[in-house]
Amino acid sequence: MHHEFRWTLSLAIARSLRLSTAHSPPEVSRMSLEEPEPSTHGDVGVTEDGLDYAALEALIGDSVIGRESHVNADGFVVRPDDVQAVLGTLKSEAGFDFCSCVTAQEYQDRYESIYHLKKYDDPTQEVSIVVPSPRDDPHNQTATPVHQTAAWHEREAYDLVGIEYDEHPDLRRILLPETWQGHPLSRDYNQDKPQIVTLREHANPLQEDARSASDPDTMFVNIGPHHPATHGVLHVKTTLDGEQIADIEPDIGYLHRCEEQMCQQSTYRHQIMPYPDRWDYVSAGILNEWAYARAAEDLADIEVPEYAQVIRTMSAELCRIAAHALAMGTFALDVFGDFTAVFQYAFRDREVVQNILEDLTGQRLMFNYMRLGGVAWDLPEPREEFFEKVRDFLDELPHKLEEYHDLVTGNEIFQMRCVDTGVLSPEKAKEYGCTGPVARGSGVDYDLRRDDPYGYYDELDWSVITEDGCDNFSRVLVRLREIEESARIIEQCTDLLEEWPEDDREIQANVPRTLRPDPDKEIYRAVEGAKGELGIYIRSDGTDKPARFKIRSPCFSNLHSLAEMSQGEYVPDMIASLGSLDIVLGEVDR
Amino acid sequence: MSSDQPTPGDAQSTQEARIGSGADDRFNSKLREAFGSTPFILTKFDKFMNWVRGSSMFMLQFGIACCSIEMIHTYAIKHDLDRFGAGVPRASPRQADVIIIPGTIVSKFAPRMKRVYDQMPEPKFVVSMGSCTISGGPFQEGYNVIKGAEEVIPVDIHVPGCPPRPEALIYGVAKLQERIANGESSPVTVKPYELEQFGDLEQDELVDKLASEIDEEDLVMRYNWADAP
Structure with missing residues (x-):
């Protein structure tokens, strides 16, 4: 928080600030970024x-x-x-x-x-x-x-x-407890062997506080794994110098539930699909399912009917809205403890989206709606009612977004907390492999929906949102503006679906009952999940189950950049940065 | 209800009988009326305490995995668990009566969860939410997954589902309230994994191997996967 609080700002100024933040970079002072280095990237090949x-x-x-x-x-x-x-x-x-x-x-x-x-x-x-x-x-x-x-x-x-x-700077276990024996995804691992896991006493901050020249005046503080602002079961080990963060280390693995192992022992055709819903579980299910569907379909050469692609695109964007709404609601909870207004508003809107998705898929959260080669079933009957429900939601959305801008991005206290805090330069964002709203909030114009098109995205009229503030504020703003873009996509899909000829509504390609891709075929495919690039690597060995199934989680890479953003910042700014990264531990730990 | 508009006869009369005329009827209530005109209620103190306990529960704000999203929806607008006298999430276990366990418990988290549970004051109650807390759910075969919350702490109410709908969780909480009001609690059915000092573990190959890494006094949890249900 680098600004003086200016409580006396008149309403008019506050309003103009809000308007400017909603549509263009805010007029509040920003740390000027260093001139980006001239690109030395060659283009060999x-x-x-x-x-x-x-x-x-x-x-x-x-x-x-x-x-x-x-x-x-x-x-x-x-x-x-x-x-x-x-x-x-x-x-x-x-x-x-x-x-x-x-x-x-x-x-x-x-x-x-x-x-x-x-x-x-x-x-x-x-x-x-x-x-x-x-x-x-x-x-x-x-x-x-x-x-x-x-x-x-x-x-x-x-x-x-x-x-x-x-020569790795810090080669330690990251997901499993440090006392774990063996490496579970290696071939000869015996998972019935007993394990011992420690609960180390927290370091006593006062005892460690050695006040000498060589040992600076620092204090160790645990944040998490049970803490309201960690968005789940994340443990952040922080070393404080006064109120500033001298050292920070996210400790993950408290929700490592063996997702890769589960996928490796399941069949391609039906058994894997329920698991992606549980990676990024904040209603982003269909986006995740698409990651698996895309990888497996490309691996097995399955062509998805166009009608199914439109349904996929629409439902995926509904999921994105629900996910971004939760990100914003919990972020407001983090930075101004607002359980009663913004948080409840966000959940009100999520309920609306979840109702629509429930009509479509039969589930509120774990949709399991995609199938390899299409989707599970067509839109619910009567179709008009479904379209009306979607349109009602879209009609109300602009007003709701205006409300959010009033309450959140236009809020002066919010701006004090978020503008110029948690700065992540575009160069650093790339180095840490950041994607999604985190990268786009740092001005990195990267969105797989446009850059590596799949589904029906390249047929539709929408734009990729970037903000170049590189701070917590920009990341929140990107999400809010992406909701608008998602709404545009959904609207166009709804139009398309409404006019789709009745005899051409093919929801599922012809896929063999048991899929056995050729042995030693390898693929890495990614889609734009709610948090960024969600990639799947699959290697087949000729059987109906993958020999290796690796999940590239956007949250995992995004969280890695937390240390970069928080070094030297105040603790509350770190909490804001963590919130603006919008991690889901189910996806970080897998 | 404003004081210058008298309410219909009955209510007024029981109130008058109890506290005399002229008292503000804001002090009256439907519940009070239901007890009639007598100024005394005769009940057992323990029964009364249990009723109070069930009617005002402080929940621990405790999120683990997917189920916690549905748990938040249960607290939030529309479902609003607070209507049932159980909607005050407390961030500290020392202020909480009920812990809802919303998600998969893995080896690294179980000792922490046990510690949080231990920090709650008695009497305390546990609602386990979702299939993972019953058996490990869809992750049951995972190398790192605890096969249910009862492997670590005793559970009063299981709410099945993956994840359970908010309505299901509300039903579970209401059932818990009912049980508390009736003074019932669940027996512990499995011998749970305990937090114990490393030095107290039985010596075996694994303990010997870890002896150089773990202090005698360190608290540890030992998982015997082969014996898990």
Whole structure:
């Protein structure tokens, strides 16, 4: 909170502030961002008709020991001690500035880490860097110095699969308790073995408070895992210097419920689909289901009928509105303890959306509505009633959004708390692999619905929202404005569905009862979830269950940037930053 | 009800009989009327206390997973759990009577949940919400998932569903109130995982292996997965 409180602002000024915030960047002073460095990104391998992988291979030359072909992109197998050089060259010479995901897995004869690289400018340009390491002593070089985000991904790979990353700054378990024995996603793990988990006494702040020159005057404070402002079961270890944060470490894994294992032991056709609903569970279910549907459909070459795509698009955007409404309601609860107004308003609107979704899917929260190749069933009869319900909701939305702007973004106290706090520069956002409203609030113009189109998005008229304030305020503003865009999408879909000829309402493609994709087929596909890029990696082994199922959670990467935003800030600003990241622990921990 | 508009006969007369004429009828109530004109009620003190306990419950603000979203909806507008005298979420366990467990419990969280439960003052009650708190639900086979809340703490009411609808949770809470009013509580049916000092664990291969990492006095929870239901 860098501003003086100006209680005497007249109503007129407050109003003009509100108007300006609703439609253009607010006129409040912002920390001027440093001039962005001139882009040194090369464009090796970029051609008119896609990536020229041969040129890329030539670029990283001697490090390559093999080639692989995944469904989404080609992969280079590189030497385990050359990871940094390869990723560094690809970043600076070929523009692969986004390490979307790191997938680790164990084969019969080796371990493997796959770095899924993309470009923020064009996510359809992808390349996979495959790093094998020996089965008896799995280790390879870390990618952390090149992509900051890899630090957490590699910790997860170490935790669950057991690969060691040399020169990693902090290679510890991240999801499982530190005293855990074994690596549960490795081949020879026995899950019936007993485990012992500690409840370490909280460090006594007074005892630790050693007042000497070498040991500064700091105090340790636990926030969570049971704390109202952590949005679930997150534990934030903070070291305070006075009221400012000297050191901060999010401790996750309190909701690690083995989602990847569950998917790996379920069949493609029906058993996996209920699980995505439970990753990002704040009503974003259909968005998550789409992530799995898209990956599996591309893996098995399933073409989805257009009519089903429109229904998917509409229901997914309804989910996005519900998810963003919750994000805003809980954020208001975090920054001004407002349980009675904004929070209740947000939940009132969520109830309306959930009613519509319940009519469509039969469920309030865990929809399980998509099927591979389409959706479970057509719109509910009578259709007119359903359309009327949707239209009523859309008609009331502009007024409601105005109310939100009155109550939230136009609120002077809210602006004091949020403008210029939790600053995340676009460069840092990219380094941490941030996506979704967090990246777009930092001016990173990245949205998979437009940049890597799927569903019916490219046929519709809507725009990607960005704000360049890079602070907590911008992130909230992006979400509120995205609700408007989602409403536009839903409206167009409703029009389309209403006029769709009755004899052409195909909701489901012809899909074999049991899906067995070809062995050793690999795919990494992502969709724009409520929180950002939700990606799925699947490797098939010829059976009806995936051999490896890896979830790239946007919240996981977004949360990683919390330390960057909160260093040196006050505790309440950290709480605001955490709220503005809008994490869901079910998705962080999976 | 304003004081210059007398209410119909009966109410006025029982009130007059009790506190005389001229008293403000704001002090009257439907409930009071139901007890008739006698100024005394005869009941057992314990019964009265149980009725009070059930009618004014402070819930712990405690979110775990998906079910907590439906739990928030139960507290929030439309469903409004407060109508049933159970809608005051407290952020501190030391001020709470009831803990709703809304979600999957995993190995890292169970000791913390046990600690939060231990911090609540007696008498305390537990509503377990959702399939995960009954058996582990859809994650039952997970390597890290506790197979139900009763593996850690005793549970009074189970509300099944994945997740249960707000109406279901309200029904569960109402049933709990009924049971409390009747002075009933649930027996503990399983031997739960306990928090104990590392030094008190029985020696075995695993304990020996961890001896260098964990202090004797550290509190630990030992999971014997093979014995889990």
